[in-house]
Amino acid sequence: MTQTVLLAGATGMLGSRIAHHLLQQPDAHLRLLVRNATAKRAQLEPLLKQGAEIIGGDLTDHDALDRATQGVDVIVSAVQGGPDVIIDGQVALAETGKRNGVRRILPSDYALDIFEATPGEHLMFDLRRDADERIAATGLEQVNVLQGAFMDLFLPGRGAIDLDAGTVTYWGDGSQPIEATTVEDTARMTARVALDQSVASGKFAFAGDRISFQDAARIVEAQTGVTLERRSLGSEADLRAAKAEAEKDASNPYGAVMLAYLLYMLDGQTALSEFQNDRYPDVKFETFAEFAARSLPHQRVA
Numbered sequence: 001m002t003q004t005v006l007l008a009g010a011t012g013m014l015g016s017r018i019a020h021h022l023l024q025q026p027d028a029h030l031r032l033l034v035r036n037a038t039a040k041r042a043q044l045e046p047l048l049k050q051g052a053e054i055i056g057g058d059l060t061d062h063d064a065l066d067r068a069t070q071g072v073d074v075i076v077s078a079v080q081g082g083p084d085v086i087i088d089g090q091v092a093l094a095e096t097g098k099r100n101g102v103r104r105i106l107p108s109d110y111a112l113d114i115f116e117a118t119p120g121e122h123l124m125f126d127l128r129r130d131a132d133e134r135i136a137a138t139g140l141e142q143v144n145v146l147q148g149a150f151m152d153l154f155l156p157g158r159g160a161i162d163l164d165a166g167t168v169t170y171w172g173d174g175s176q177p178i179e180a181t182t183v184e185d186t187a188r189m190t191a192r193v194a195l196d197q198s199v200a201s202g203k204f205a206f207a208g209d210r211i212s213f214q215d216a217a218r219i220v221e222a223q224t225g226v227t228l229e230r231r232s233l234g235s236e237a238d239l240r241a242a243k244a245e246a247e248k249d250a251s252n253p254y255g256a257v258m259l260a261y262l263l264y265m266l267d268g269q270t271a272l273s274e275f276q277n278d279r280y281p282d283v284k285f286e287t288f289a290e291f292a293a294r295s296l297p298h299q300r301v302a
């Protein structure tokens with residue numbers, strides 16, 4: 001039976017890949033909620049050619065949400081933003097959807113286990129958990145896709161590993177593994193889960209790998225031939241102190257957010273559990289070694 005899926009965030013990094021994978025599903029009709037849609041027509045053209053339809057509108061536009069959710073079975077959100085988007089926008093989308101007969105929503109979670117975070121410790125996890133609680137109150141089925149970190153974050157040039165400087169930096173001793181999944185595998189699994197009516201409400205966790213910064217460094221070294229100097233930035237207590245200091249800078253809340261991500265990667269508090277990796281036998285996940293082999297130049301040393 002064909003289900004109509006409304007996707008919010010299709011112009012984004014993750015959302016564009018979810019759109020691609022939803023369009024591969026024979027039993028899905030895809031509708032996109034896109035703000036400033038005319039300006040993004042060229043970007044969206046490949047999706048339109050494959051049968052997607054566009055409803056122009058912002059998450060703050062209640063008329064657009066009403067038009068967008070008519071006849072929809074499932075909402076998938078891959079939006080990014082502050083409280084106006086993650087809480088107000090997604091809750092308005094869910095409430096309007098509920099009124100129009102939508103059955104299920106997958107909110108824009110895509111993280112470590114946000115429900116295990118200590119309230120007040122991680123702004124972005126707080127926003128998502130607060131939104132999800134309010135969305136649950138609408139009575140919609142809610143599936144929370146949790147895949148850990150995106151694996152891309154362990155590649156050189158994304159913060160920890162610097163090939164030019166020949167360093168890998170981390171807090172603690174860099175040995176704490178965390179769950180990580182490629183953007184592509186996250187999108188592929190999200191498309192399947194969205195349409196699978198046998199998936200129960202609640203957390204849906206999976207991961208392509210469990211890796212530490214030390215593991216990532218060893219894999220990148222083997223792949224590139226660059227030897228990386230290990231540099232610890234300090235202990236967990238030092239990280240907490242740096243985060244507390246960053247929180248005093250009201251002009252840049254995201255400085256503290258980055259340290260909150262690193263804290264939960266270090267202390268393991270928001271580690272995933274109850275993995276559903278094997279739910280679809282045809283869906284396989286890339287490990288970090290496979291991902292690095294595909295993404296990095298081989299033996300780049302002169």
Ligand SMILES: NC(=O)c1ccc[n+]([C@@H]2O[C@H](COP(=O)([O-])OP(=O)(O)OC[C@H]3O[C@@H](n4cnc5c(N)ncnc54)[C@H](OP(=O)(O)O)[C@@H]3O)[C@@H](O)[C@H]2O)c1
Nearest residue numbers: 009010011012013014058059079080108110111148149150
């Ligand atoms: N676990 C990880 O390591 C990790 C890493 C990165 C992201 N994520 C998560 O993945 C999700 C998607 O992130 P992303 O990086 O793909 O985001 P992104 O590239 O910034 O894209 C965000 C999307 O949301 C749309 N959007 C924002 N505000 C909107 C509004 N008011 N009305 C309608 N659409 C709106 C944007 O539309 P426009 O094109 O109009 O701006 C865009 O399509 C987020 O939940 C994020 O936290 C997880």
